[in-house]
Amino acid sequence: MMVELLFLPSVYAPCPVCHGARYNAQTLEVEYRGKTIAEVLNLTVDAAWTFFQEDAAVFRALDTLREVGLGYLRLGQPATELSGGEAQRIKLATELQRAGRGHTVYVLDEPTTGLHPADVERLRRQLFRLVEAGHTVIAVEHDMQLVTASDWVIDIGPGAGDKGGRSWPRAPRRRWRRSLRAARRPTSPARCRPTLPEMQQKQTAATAGSGACVRGPDS
Numbered sequence: 001m002m003v004e005l006l007f008l009p010s011v012y013a014p015c016p017v018c019h020g021a022r023y024n025a026q027t028l029e030v031e032y033r034g035k036t037i038a039e040v041l042n043l044t045v046d047a048a049w050t051f052f053q054e055d056a057a058v059f060r061a062l063d064t065l066r067e068v069g070l071g072y073l074r075l076g077q078p079a080t081e082l083s084g085g086e087a088q089r090i091k092l093a094t095e096l097q098r099a100g101r102g103h104t105v106y107v108l109d110e111p112t113t114g115l116h117p118a119d120v121e122r123l124r125r126q127l128f129r130l131v132e133a134g135h136t137v138i139a140v141e142h143d144m145q146l147v148t149a150s151d152w153v154i155d156i157g158p159g160a161g162d163k164g165g166r167s168w169p170r171a172p173r174r175r176w177r178r179s180l181r182a183a184r185r186p187t188s189p190a191r192c193r194p195t196l197p198e199m200q201q202k203q204t205a206a207t208a209g210s211g212a213c214v215r216g217p218d219s
Helices: 037-041 045-051 056-067 084-097 117-132 173-183 196-202
Strands: 105-109 136-140 152-157 166-172
Touching: 045 056, 056 084, 056 117, 084 105, 084 117, 117 136
Parallel strands: 105 136
Antiparallel strands: 152 166
């Protein structure tokens, strides 16, 4: 039961008749494999995936939800309790189950929000399924695990807020991944080593570590 308040968020309390089951007594008398509809809706996707293994249609839908990292959701979870990323992944799971309808462009806004890195990898595989089927996936994303798997990366910048909004670097994966590796190279002085020209100029070849600290492309 929901109690609407004027200036505060609504308050929810269990119904005194059904005690939160949301169904009358006659409906709850009907069971499927020992569970009422209220008990089934209280199962997580992972638990329901095991429970419905003998029902091909239901099992296929649940399997797709698990593959996009939503195995922790309850079947009867209200849509108002879903985050934006969860709602997008539910729509994605729906699209993955549909028959091919030609080329489709999917636009996702940070679908990895709240996901464990292992679940991000599972989501990435499902996005690749759409691409391999001939569709286009455009994602606004900050998670580097998904960014580094993209075919093209367009950085909007150069800064945030009023300082951004322009297409900054734009390159295919093979090019910007080389740039990313170069940017990750350590630049600590502890890894710098004297170069041969410097050692020859200072004529200190016999003294290890006496050369200048030079950060070159191979440092």
